Each structure stands twice: as C-alpha cells, then as structure tokens.
Amino acid sequence: MDNKAIATDVLAAVGGKENVTYVTHCVTRLRFNLKDSGLADRDVIEKIPGVIGVQEAGGQYQVIIGTNVGQVYDEVCRVGGFAHETAVMPDKDSVGKKSILSSMLGTIIGCIMPLIPILIGTGLGKCILMIIQLAGIASSDTSMAFYVFSFVFDAGFTFLPVFTAIAAAKHFGSNQLMAALMGCALLHPNWTSLVSAADPKFIGDMFGIPLYGMSYASSLIPAILIVWVMSKLEGFLNAKLPELVRGMLTPLITLLIMTPLSFLLLAPAMGYLAVALGDALLTIYNAGGGVVIALICFVYPWMVVTGTHSTLAIAGMQLMAQTGYDPFSRTLPLVANMSQGAAALACALRTKNKKFRSTCLSTAFTVFFAGVSEPVIYGVTLRLKRPMWAVMIGSAAGGLVAGIFALKAYTWMTPSVINVAMWIGGDGLNNLFVAIAAMVVSAIVSFIATLLIGFEDPTSDEVEEGADYQL
Structure with missing residues (x-):
C-alpha cells in the first residue's frame, strides 16, 4: 500500500491543501479541520485505495485509514507542506460555519489525541509492572529498576497538564515552550504543597482577589483553556508590539497577564467544572449501574461510526485522574471490540466467499488483539448492515x-x-x-446473534470493491 499515493489523493479530494486549516491523526483516522467541508468529495475519498471510510464529527472531517495512519499522516504533512509542530490556523472567513459545541468538541479532541501514544505507552508499562508484582518477581521495595520504571510510567498521567499544554499550543498555533511553562506552573511543587496543606477551596488573596486552589495533576481541560487564551494574547502582542522589542516583551507580558488570569480564573473554573463532570458521571453510574452501562454499550458501536466516542474517552481520563479508576469509558470499547470481532468470526464461518472470509478473519484479529475496530466496522459489520444489530446486542x-x-x-x-x-x-x-467474563459474554452473544440474524453474503464483485478493507 503506497502511503504517499493515499496522502496525495486524500489531500486533493478534501479540497486541496488550501482548504486545510489543521490536520492531525488518532489511532486510525486522519482528522482534518477544513475551511469549507463542502469542497471535500466524500465519494471520491471513499474510493481511494487504502481508505476505509469517511465521517464528519466533532467539527472535524475524519478520513479513516487504519493502523498505518501514522505513516499516511507523515506523507500528508510532507505533501501539503504542513509542519508537525505548528498548526495551520483558520482564516476569519472559516470562523462561524460550525456550531459552538461542534467547534469545542473538535478543539478538545484535537488537543487530546496527540497524547494517546503517551497514555498507551505508560499504561501498558504499568500493566507489565502489575503482572510482575503480582507474580512476586519484584516490587518497588525490592528492586530499584522496578521503582524507576514505576515513577516513569506514572509520569504519563502526573504531568498530563504539560503534555496537554504542548499539544494545545500545536493546535492553536502558539509558542509550545511557553505553553509547556504554563503547564509546569500548574504542577510546581510550591503550588502542589500549598493546595495539599491548606483548604483546597481558599488559598489566600492575590492582588486583593480571593485565590481558590486545587491540584491540577493529571488534569486536561485547564491547560487547554489557558493555552487557548494565551494564543490569543500572543497574537495580539505580536501584532501590536514593535518588532525591535517583540521578542523580549511578548513572553514577559504574556507571563505577567497569564499568571494571575490562569490561577485566579481559568484553571480553578475549569478544574471545578471537570470535577463536577466526573462527579455527575459517577452519580449516574452509581444510580443506574448495569442498566446504564448496558444502554450506553448498546449505542456505542454507532458512536464509533460517527467518531463521537472520543468525547467519552475524555470523560474517562477525568474520572481516572479524579478517582484512580475509570468505570465508564474503557468498559464501552472493551465489550464493543469483543462483539465486533465475534461478529466478524461468525461472518467468516457462514460466508461462502473466500476473499470476504479473509477480510473477516484479518479484521477480527485486529480488533481482538489491537483494539482497533474501524476495519471490522467498515469492512464487515456496517458493510453488511445486519451484523451491526448483533454487535449492539452483544455489547449490551x-x-x-x-x-x-x-x-x-x-x-x-x-x-x-x-x-x-x-x-x-x-x-x-x-x-x-x-473483565474476562464481560469479554466472553459479549463475544458469545454477538457470535450467536450474528448467526441467527444472518446477512446477505457479498458477491465476488462486491468483495473486490471492498478489498481495501483487508489488512
């Protein structure tokens, strides 16, 4: 599969590089912010070899590629002249064409998706350490190597505001190191010791204004809002200050303004909002228990189709930072992934088409062992329509x-x-x-439901048209 050809064709089909204000990627999708989404030709994009599908969600135009999306993204940046470090900001003409909610979700998702490799890497590392400790091989008390790896893996979540600030600066086109500085300020030992030793609701007065404090370790939203405001301030100062003193005064004035603004207003406001969101989700979860989770799991496969599942991941990160665990957002993809894979295996068992059976088996392997569901969704279950009902039943x-x-x-x-x-x-x-029981139940129910509901076996021509769904 030629990643350069995919990138070139996709870029042309979304309206050319002139129509792209920002591009990033997640695990399987290229995520474009377009000036005019009407210029993108969906039919053309979906026929490009190597493209699995297209969705518009969260204010973004999402082109689903699969597990090689990172390589395609590199080619998109090279062909389009987009720098990985600097976002291409929208023109004034493109502002206001999307709803406020859509723009907010697109912004949050765009800032958080670059953090996924850090979360996956440190998360997998912590899993390995858990297994080692449970097996009695080593622990922080008996092994210095274990101790060092432990705090390195913990750093992924502890210093999340710094990583978030850098990603947000990339998204908003502001100075990434200045953004990192503000993220570090939220985690400075002097601040963290102050909020842990005093009443977290009131710290003292700053310029005669009450200063309310809380710990911002492992937080996401405060850093995003701070960097967004800072990007506006930087742009204003760079436009108004004489070039002779701009390099010296812009960072200084930025810090003089952003420090009180961040600690007096932006960070505490977003911090308490994030905690309130987490508390609300926990309340709903505790009140409804299995019924609530089952209902959300029932519709979750369609959330993946539309790309709105990313918003639940954000809520899950907040819950994990707040409580140390996530009873919500990780359960949904767990049961949905097992259901998707089992449905694909059922299709492989029943189909008489050898090429389609190969697609079913390869995509099932991908979702079972890599947790990537888009290939099986667009290659098998959604493509055949009726197996999606089986997936929903199994997920529930x-x-x-x-x-x-x-x-x-x-x-x-x-x-x-x-x-x-x-x-x-x-x-x-x-x-x-x-967790194992939930996985087994999801897989068995989805497998049986797929066989009972059935599907229309694709012809050889139809399989040829969908050959690019195979991995």
Missing part, C-alpha cells in the same frame, strides 16, 4: 455484566485481549475476572 450483554459487577479500568489503555492487565486492581483479581 457484556455491558450489563460489567455494570452489575462494577468493572473498573485502573490504567488508561485501548481495551483488547492483550491488554487485560489494565483491569488488575482493587482487591485481588476479582475485577480482572469480571
């Missing part, structure tokens, strides 16, 4: 088991068969056994 069944027994994820990772250690935590291995 697994979600009911997970909800009833209060399944929790203790590490933020992409759920898959390989990453089962992310469910180790709490008292003993009970939580892990619940």
Whole structure:
C-alpha cells in the first residue's frame, strides 16, 4: 500500500491543501479541520485505495485509514507542506460555519489525541509492572529498576497538564515552550504543597482577589483553556508590539497577564467544572449501574461510526485522574471490540466467499488483539448492515455484566485481549475476572446473534470493491 499515493489523493479530494486549516491523526483516522467541508468529495475519498471510510464529527472531517495512519499522516504533512509542530490556523472567513459545541468538541479532541501514544505507552508499562508484582518477581521495595520504571510510567498521567499544554499550543498555533511553562506552573511543587496543606477551596488573596486552589495533576481541560487564551494574547502582542522589542516583551507580558488570569480564573473554573463532570458521571453510574452501562454499550458501536466516542474517552481520563479508576469509558470499547470481532468470526464461518472470509478473519484479529475496530466496522459489520444489530446486542450483554459487577479500568489503555492487565486492581483479581467474563459474554452473544440474524453474503464483485478493507 503506497502511503504517499493515499496522502496525495486524500489531500486533493478534501479540497486541496488550501482548504486545510489543521490536520492531525488518532489511532486510525486522519482528522482534518477544513475551511469549507463542502469542497471535500466524500465519494471520491471513499474510493481511494487504502481508505476505509469517511465521517464528519466533532467539527472535524475524519478520513479513516487504519493502523498505518501514522505513516499516511507523515506523507500528508510532507505533501501539503504542513509542519508537525505548528498548526495551520483558520482564516476569519472559516470562523462561524460550525456550531459552538461542534467547534469545542473538535478543539478538545484535537488537543487530546496527540497524547494517546503517551497514555498507551505508560499504561501498558504499568500493566507489565502489575503482572510482575503480582507474580512476586519484584516490587518497588525490592528492586530499584522496578521503582524507576514505576515513577516513569506514572509520569504519563502526573504531568498530563504539560503534555496537554504542548499539544494545545500545536493546535492553536502558539509558542509550545511557553505553553509547556504554563503547564509546569500548574504542577510546581510550591503550588502542589500549598493546595495539599491548606483548604483546597481558599488559598489566600492575590492582588486583593480571593485565590481558590486545587491540584491540577493529571488534569486536561485547564491547560487547554489557558493555552487557548494565551494564543490569543500572543497574537495580539505580536501584532501590536514593535518588532525591535517583540521578542523580549511578548513572553514577559504574556507571563505577567497569564499568571494571575490562569490561577485566579481559568484553571480553578475549569478544574471545578471537570470535577463536577466526573462527579455527575459517577452519580449516574452509581444510580443506574448495569442498566446504564448496558444502554450506553448498546449505542456505542454507532458512536464509533460517527467518531463521537472520543468525547467519552475524555470523560474517562477525568474520572481516572479524579478517582484512580475509570468505570465508564474503557468498559464501552472493551465489550464493543469483543462483539465486533465475534461478529466478524461468525461472518467468516457462514460466508461462502473466500476473499470476504479473509477480510473477516484479518479484521477480527485486529480488533481482538489491537483494539482497533474501524476495519471490522467498515469492512464487515456496517458493510453488511445486519451484523451491526448483533454487535449492539452483544455489547449490551457484556455491558450489563460489567455494570452489575462494577468493572473498573485502573490504567488508561485501548481495551483488547492483550491488554487485560489494565483491569488488575482493587482487591485481588476479582475485577480482572469480571473483565474476562464481560469479554466472553459479549463475544458469545454477538457470535450467536450474528448467526441467527444472518446477512446477505457479498458477491465476488462486491468483495473486490471492498478489498481495501483487508489488512
């Protein structure tokens, strides 16, 4: 598969590089912010070899590529002249064409998606350490190597505001090192010791204004808002200050303004909002338990199709930072992924088309072991339509088991068969056994439901048209 050809064709089909204000990627998708989404030709894009599908969600035009999206993204940046470090900001003419909510979601998702490799890497590392400790091989008390790796992996979440600030600066086109400085300020030892030793609701007076404080370790939203405001201030100062003193005065004035603004208003406001969101989700979860999880799991496969599932991941990060575990956002992809893979295996068993069977098996392997569901969705279940009902039923069944027994994820990772250690935590291995039970129930119910509901076996011509879904 020629990544350069994919990048060139996709860039042309979305309206050319002149129509792109910003481009990033997640695990499987190229995410474009377009000046005019009407210039993008969906039919052309979907026929490009190597493209799985297209979705518009969260204020972004998303081109689904698959597991090689990173290489395609590199080629898009090279062909289009986009720098990885600097975002291409929208023109004034493009502002206001999207709803406020859509723009906000697109911004938050665009700032957080670059953090996924850090979260996956540190999360998998923590899983390995959990297994080593449970096996009695080593611990922080007995091994210096274990101790060092432990705090390195913990750093992924502890210093999340710094990583978020850098990613947000890239998204907003502001100075990334100045953004990192503001992220570090939120985690400075003097501040963290102050908020942990005093009343977290009131710290003291700053310029005669009450200063309310809280710990911002592992937070996301405060850093995004601070960097957004800072980007506006930087742009104003660079436009108004004489070039002779701009390099000296812009960073100084930025810090003089952003420091009180951040600690008096922006950070505490967003911090309390994030905590309120986390508390609200926990309240809903505790009140409804298995029923709530089952209902959300039932519709979750369609959230993946539309790309709106990313917003739940943000909520999950907040819950994990707030409580040390996530009872919500990791359960959904766990049962949905198992259901998607089992449905694909059922299709492979029933189909008489050898090429389509190959597609089913390869995409099932990808979702089971890598946790990437787009290939199986667009290559098998959504493509055949009726198996999506089986996936929804299987997801709901697994979600009911997970909800009833209060399944929790203790590490933020992409759920898959390989990453089962992310469910180790709490008292003993009970939580892990619940996760395995939810996986098994989801897979069995989805497999049986797919066979019962059935599907229209694709012809050889139809398989040829969808050959690019194979991995």
